[in-house]
Amino acid sequence: MKKISIIGMGYVGLPLAVAFQKYFKVTGFDLKQTRINELNKGFDINNQFTKKNLNKCSNLNFTNKRKDLDKSDIFIVTVPTPIYKNKEPDLRHLINACKLIGSKIKKNNIIIFESTVFPGCTENICGTILQKISKKKINSDFFLAYSPERINVGDKKNTLEKITKIVGASNRKTLIAVSKIYSKIIKAGVYKCESIAVAEAAKVIENAQRDINIAFINEIGNIFNKLNINLNSVLNAASTKWNFLNFKPGLVGGHCIGVDPYYLTYISKKIGIKPRVIDAGRYTNDLMYKNLSNHFHKLINRNSYKKNKHILVLGLTFKENTNDLRNSKIFDFCQNLKNKGYKISVYDPLVSANVKNKNFSLYNKINFKNKFNSVFFAVPHKKILNNFNKVSNFLEREALIFDLKNILTSKKIRSDLKIFKF
Numbered sequence: 001m002k003k004i005s006i007i008g009m010g011y012v013g014l015p016l017a018v019a020f021q022k023y024f025k026v027t028g029f030d031l032k033q034t035r036i037n038e039l040n041k042g043f044d045i046n047n048q049f050t051k052k053n054l055n056k057c058s059n060l061n062f063t064n065k066r067k068d069l070d071k072s073d074i075f076i077v078t079v080p081t082p083i084y085k086n087k088e089p090d091l092r093h094l095i096n097a098c099k100l101i102g103s104k105i106k107k108n109n110i111i112i113f114e115s116t117v118f119p120g121c122t123e124n125i126c127g128t129i130l131q132k133i134s135k136k137k138i139n140s141d142f143f144l145a146y147s148p149e150r151i152n153v154g155d156k157k158n159t160l161e162k163i164t165k166i167v168g169a170s171n172r173k174t175l176i177a178v179s180k181i182y183s184k185i186i187k188a189g190v191y192k193c194e195s196i197a198v199a200e201a202a203k204v205i206e207n208a209q210r211d212i213n214i215a216f217i218n219e220i221g222n223i224f225n226k227l228n229i230n231l232n233s234v235l236n237a238a239s240t241k242w243n244f245l246n247f248k249p250g251l252v253g254g255h256c257i258g259v260d261p262y263y264l265t266y267i268s269k270k271i272g273i274k275p276r277v278i279d280a281g282r283y284t285n286d287l288m289y290k291n292l293s294n295h296f297h298k299l300i301n302r303n304s305y306k307k308n309k310h311i312l313v314l315g316l317t318f319k320e321n322t323n324d325l326r327n328s329k330i331f332d333f334c335q336n337l338k339n340k341g342y343k344i345s346v347y348d349p350l351v352s353a354n355v356k357n358k359n360f361s362l363y364n365k366i367n368f369k370n371k372f373n374s375v376f377f378a379v380p381h382k383k384i385l386n387n388f389n390k391v392s393n394f395l396e397r398e399a400l401i402f403d404l405k406n407i408l409t410s411k412k413i414r415s416d417l418k419i420f421k422f
């Protein structure tokens with residue numbers, strides 16, 4: 001049985017390890033001791049797997065010991081690819097992973113990268129490090145492939161095996177071999193790309209495209225707000241045309257959509273092209289928290305809810321139905337309102353109560369200490385929607401709800417509550 005070693009046991013690496021262990025011997029490697037200890041006890045802090053599911057994985061060994069990577073046939077890299085403060089790619093995790101793998105490479109190994117990067121990164125940066133450390137040559141001693149992960153955090157419907165896997169490789173033989181390996185676990189099938197760069201580019205534009213589409217809706221939302229036209233009513237009307245793309249306004253955060261476009265703009269600038277559309281999308285989405293918090297502040301004042309300067313924000317994570325707080329813009333949103341003199345309580349049933357922040361008090365249970373008359377419904381977790389009536393018990397007789405995602409329409413809520421859609 002072939003041995004696959006997966007480097008990075010996060011949101012991407014763990015589901016892959018669980019899926020592959022049905023067919024291969026899998027080593028799930030992570031530098032973080034706590035993550036490995038927890039996984040060994042069957043606990044997944046990301047809530048992707050239950051203890052029962054993890055305990056069933058008899059071919060999967062979690063480790064943070066480098067020697068456990070010996071005798072691997074295939075390495076798969078799933079480490080984070082964040083950005084620096086200046087928005088340029090931070091490749092430190094990727095480079096460290098390459099150095100580690102480089103020291104372990106044996107003849108005929110295949111190294112597959114799944115982390116999101118810019119086109120050219122796998123061959124020019126990762127490949128170079130692997131060759132240098134291992135003193136071996138690509139396509140004669142070992143082989144490279146790139147197969148981006150395309151899962152959505154918190155999405156229980158479009159899971160790993162249901163999403164077509166795209167693959168690019170350093171030569172035809174590797175492309176076929178890697179496609180065969182993924183075919184074992186991917187029911188949706190494998191799409192073979194003509195090169196590694198095509199597969200890298202395909203992934204990075206998927207998220208950049210989404211970012212730009214959301215930015216457009218955010219921008220028109222800002223315009224229509226000033227014109228006193230309701231954005232959601234406009235979107236409902238426009239959606240009656242068959243080819244209208246129905247995106248929703250939002251605070252773009254997380255590890256992918258708010259980050260990956262910078263990988264594309266980085267490489268674009270490197271080759272002398274100033275990417276105006278992608279940059280504009282990023283700029284609009286990055287500042288959306290300011291527009292929304294200013295607008296919310298105006299609504300509170302316009303509707304004389306201003307006597308109570310204590311507001312409730314529903315949801316803290318970067319998107320619904322996940323406990324992932326990475327780059328969540330709700331933090332900035334709250335800070336902007338705190339600067340305007342508000343006291344803020346945030347309710348998020350998926351987040352640990354230990355998350356501390358000087359700008360708000362965090363609740364993960366509906367046991368607030370007071371009543372509110374202004375609510376910003378930011379993140380429509382199912383758990384919040386299902387308990388909305390309980391939340392309503394903590395609202396004043398007349399209250400204002402800003403429903404960012406226009407999700408409360410079909411829900412029965414108290415008639416004295418005023419719902420604002422963006």
Ligand SMILES: NC(=O)c1ccc[n+]([C@@H]2O[C@H](COP(=O)([O-])OP(=O)(O)OC[C@H]3O[C@@H](n4cnc5c(N)ncnc54)[C@H](O)[C@@H]3O)[C@@H](O)[C@H]2O)c1
Pocket residue numbers: 007008009010011012013029030031032035078079080081093094096097114115116117148149150151152153255256
């Ligand atoms: N989260 C998603 O839904 C998603 C979807 C598609 C693509 N991606 C991409 O996949 C990659 C991984 O994302 P993620 O969300 O799984 O990240 P994550 O932060 O959840 O997990 C990464 C893990 O890698 C470990 N790690 C870091 N450096 C390491 C090293 N040198 N050796 C071993 N382990 C190391 C970390 O401790 C962490 O546990 C990123 O490039 C991301 O952009 C993520």
